[in-house]
Amino acid sequence: MESELNTGVLLFLPYRALENRVFAALAEAGFNDFTPAQARVMQRIAPDGTRLTELAEQAQVTKQTAGFLVDQLEKAGYVTRVPDPTDRRARLVRGAEKAWAAKEVADAVVAEVEREWEEHLGKRRMRQLREALILLREITDPWQT
Amino acid sequence: MESELNTGVLLFLPYRALENRVFAALAEAGFNDFTPAQARVMQRIAPDGTRLTELAEQAQVTKQTAGFLVDQLEKAGYVTRVPDPTDRRARLVRGAEKAWAAKEVADAVVAEVEREWEEHLGKRRMRQLREALILLREITDPWQT
DNA sequence: CAAATTAGTCAGAGAGCCTGACTAGTGTCA
């Protein structure tokens, strides 16, 4: 229900297709020891580390959930936690070597899929699509890094 | 990680923003007795009913999961199950009155959000966005009803 | 009609995510 072709569904379909491709490629490359939920958190880690609370907000889960997921990522060797020099309560979650390696694989697949999309849409439409989405982000992304 | 602004993320952000708005509005209207997972299944129910297996495929979950979710929707009064006249093994999941009422609320919010987006992007860009997404669906939606 | 397939259920388990309650460190301001 909820209408046959609203823009929401149209946005979701290609997103999911892309995500599926990325996960399949990661699994094939041997990165099969993390879950989609963990990946969603991992995506948000800044190059110089990010606080747990911030990660939780951006991934739209509670601090507890984020903490749990980071625990697992830490065990699997994807991230480390280091003390935040500016606040002794906090710790920074940092990506480890393994995480950057996985990111490289993921990025390659994303680039490949984007090429396929561009081929299907044509250069002009692809540009228009990205342009519209980037504009849309202004009113739909509360974090807007 | 997974790159700073790939098209996937750009697609996801407005999708999630829209979904959040719809859920908030439904909750406010008193439809707070179903979960996102249940909604994802409910969305796929055709006006004249849909089989469980088909629902499961489209929502990308197992038959068991779909069955579980439909059970709950049935208990909450959103759907009913009727025998499929063409196959005595199967039953059709049908939306009940309550589901159509919820759909009306949801549709109204979607329309409202789409108006807001159009206002932000301008008519031309909004049209281009939808055009590109509809084209993209051809290569990213395996069900393509 | 026997064999293979398909619709759906039952049982059990693990992951994900939440609420509530808590500890420890930080900022504010009288």
Place this chain on the structure above:
DNA sequence: TGACACTAGTCAGGCTCTCTGACTAATTTG
């Protein structure tokens, strides 16, 4: 400077979602 409000993160417990595996009943195929 010391009480108070706030923020970072953890602990405990529980509910929801989703899966795998095994099964029954009806349908299709050869």
